[in-house]
Amino acid sequence: MAKRTNIIIASVIGALVIGAGLGILIWWLVTDKAMTDDGGIDDIDGSGDGADIGDNEYDVTELSGDGLGDIPYTAAxxxxxxxxxxxxxFYPTTSPRRSTTPLIVWLDGVTGVPPSLLANFGMFGPYDINMNVRNESWVEQYSLLFIDSPLGTGYSTLEDGNISTNLDQMTNHLIYTLKSFYSLHKEYLYAPLYIFGQGHGAQQAVSLAAKLKDIDHLAHLPTGVVIGNGIISPALALTKLGFYLEELGYIDGNGRSAVENISNIINKAVNEERFGEAFDRLLSLGKFVNENAGAVAVNLGHIVEKLTQESLQDPYNQRQFMKKLFGIRSINIMDEVIRPALGIPNSIKFDGQNENALRAVRSTFMIPAVDKVEYLLQNTNVSVTIYNGNLDAVSNTPGQLEWVDNLRWHGQANFTSSLRQTLIINGLVEGYFRETPRLTFYWMNVAGQSVPLDNPVAMRRILRRIIDGN
Incomplete structure (x- = not known):
C-alpha cells in the first residue's frame, strides 16, 4: 500500500489532449515487493489446477511513492x-464489509482517455480533477479497479516488438492482471465482480468475462458485464449514421447520401475482412463528415457541442472534450503530480505509447465482438447491461440497436417484446430502458460518448439498478 500523505495542489491538469509519443524507454520494475505467480491466485482455492493460461508468465510489483491523499489505495x-x-x-470501498462489497473493473481501450485519468479523476474516483475529495464517488458504495489496458495506454508500457494485436492477447493480459490483483488482495476473491467497458473497452470487457467463465477456479468471478457506448459492432452501427445526422438537422439529403456511402464502404470492408482499411476510414470519419457532408465543425462524440470551423477531430475525441470541459491549466496532473505520488519512474510518460497501441489494433479493432455477448447470454449466468448516450453519433443509438435487437440467444424474443420504460430521476426524464433479467438496454439523454461524465446523476441510478437492484 502506497504511503499516504496530504497533497495540496494549487494548479492542476494541463494538456489533457494527451500526446501519443512514438516510443519511450521500456522498463521492468524489480523490487523486494515483487511476487511471482507461484502459489498465488491459481492455487488460492486449493484446486491445484493452476495451469490455465501460462503459469509464471507474470509477476506483480506494488508501487510506493510520495503518497496521495488519505483514501486507501493500491497502485501496481x-x-x-x-x-x-x-x-x-485499486481503491477499496469506504463502506463497511469491504470483502463482500461489489468490485467494479473499468476498461476504456485505445480510443478513450485511460481509466487512471478519465474514470478516476474525471468521473467517479475518490478525488476530482483538482485533487479534492469528490462528493458521491462510486467508492462510497463499491470497490474500484482501474486498469490501463491494452498495454501502451495510460501508464501501461509495451516492450518493443511485442505489441498486443488481437483481443485474445489483450484478454490474457487482463487475466494476468486480475490474478496479480487477487494475489495481493485475496480477501476480494469472492466479492461480486462487475466488468465495465466504455468504447473500445467494451470489447475487452465481454472477452474478459467470457474467458473467466472458462477458467474453473475463476468462473465464479464475473457477475455482470456493462457496456457503455460500446464498440461491439462498429461498422454496423455506422450504417445508421447518415439517418441519425439528418434527423437531427446536421446534414441534408445530399449529406446523408455521402455519409451512407462512406458507412457502406466501411461495412463492406469489414464483411470482406479488410479490417485495417475499415479502421483507417473510421479514424478519418470526423474529417469526412465535416468536409464532405455539409456538417462543418460537428463533434461526432458529443453532437451538441459547438466547435470552431477549424476544428479537426477523429471520431473518438474524448481528449478534446475533456480539454474543453476541464480547461487548460499549468501542469499535467498525471506526469507532474500523480507519477511521483505513485512512485512511477520519470522515464514513463503518461499515454506516451498510445500511438503504438493504436497502430497495433489496426487489423483487429473493427472485428465485431457480438459473438462474445451472445456467448455470455446463452452459456453463462452473467448479466449484460448496455447503455448508450444519445448524443454520440459514431456509436449512435439506432446503430447500436441494429446488433442488440438481432442477438441470438434463448431470451431474445422476451427482450425485444418487453415494453420500453422511462427512467425518471427527481422528476426529470433522463432516458429510457428495456429490461429482462439477463439483458438490459438504456437510452441515455443528455449524454455523448461517456454517460458517467455527461450525466452522472442518471449513471448513478443505472449503477444502483445493475448492482443493487433498485
Whole structure:
C-alpha cells in the first residue's frame, strides 16, 4: 500500500489532449515487493489446477511513492514477461464489509482517455480533477479497479516488438492482471465482480468475462458485464449514421447520401475482412463528415457541442472534450503530480505509447465482438447491461440497436417484446430502458460518448439498478 500523505495542489491538469509519443524507454520494475505467480491466485482455492493460461508468465510489483491523499489505495504493475507492464489502481470501498462489497473493473481501450485519468479523476474516483475529495464517488458504495489496458495506454508500457494485436492477447493480459490483483488482495476473491467497458473497452470487457467463465477456479468471478457506448459492432452501427445526422438537422439529403456511402464502404470492408482499411476510414470519419457532408465543425462524440470551423477531430475525441470541459491549466496532473505520488519512474510518460497501441489494433479493432455477448447470454449466468448516450453519433443509438435487437440467444424474443420504460430521476426524464433479467438496454439523454461524465446523476441510478437492484 502506497504511503499516504496530504497533497495540496494549487494548479492542476494541463494538456489533457494527451500526446501519443512514438516510443519511450521500456522498463521492468524489480523490487523486494515483487511476487511471482507461484502459489498465488491459481492455487488460492486449493484446486491445484493452476495451469490455465501460462503459469509464471507474470509477476506483480506494488508501487510506493510520495503518497496521495488519505483514501486507501493500491497502485501496481503486473509485469507480463515478453509483453510489457500493465498498470492498475485499486481503491477499496469506504463502506463497511469491504470483502463482500461489489468490485467494479473499468476498461476504456485505445480510443478513450485511460481509466487512471478519465474514470478516476474525471468521473467517479475518490478525488476530482483538482485533487479534492469528490462528493458521491462510486467508492462510497463499491470497490474500484482501474486498469490501463491494452498495454501502451495510460501508464501501461509495451516492450518493443511485442505489441498486443488481437483481443485474445489483450484478454490474457487482463487475466494476468486480475490474478496479480487477487494475489495481493485475496480477501476480494469472492466479492461480486462487475466488468465495465466504455468504447473500445467494451470489447475487452465481454472477452474478459467470457474467458473467466472458462477458467474453473475463476468462473465464479464475473457477475455482470456493462457496456457503455460500446464498440461491439462498429461498422454496423455506422450504417445508421447518415439517418441519425439528418434527423437531427446536421446534414441534408445530399449529406446523408455521402455519409451512407462512406458507412457502406466501411461495412463492406469489414464483411470482406479488410479490417485495417475499415479502421483507417473510421479514424478519418470526423474529417469526412465535416468536409464532405455539409456538417462543418460537428463533434461526432458529443453532437451538441459547438466547435470552431477549424476544428479537426477523429471520431473518438474524448481528449478534446475533456480539454474543453476541464480547461487548460499549468501542469499535467498525471506526469507532474500523480507519477511521483505513485512512485512511477520519470522515464514513463503518461499515454506516451498510445500511438503504438493504436497502430497495433489496426487489423483487429473493427472485428465485431457480438459473438462474445451472445456467448455470455446463452452459456453463462452473467448479466449484460448496455447503455448508450444519445448524443454520440459514431456509436449512435439506432446503430447500436441494429446488433442488440438481432442477438441470438434463448431470451431474445422476451427482450425485444418487453415494453420500453422511462427512467425518471427527481422528476426529470433522463432516458429510457428495456429490461429482462439477463439483458438490459438504456437510452441515455443528455449524454455523448461517456454517460458517467455527461450525466452522472442518471449513471448513478443505472449503477444502483445493475448492482443493487433498485
Amino acid at each position: 504493475y503486473t509485469n507480463i514477461r515478453g509483453a510489457g507492464n500493465m498498470f492498475w489502481w
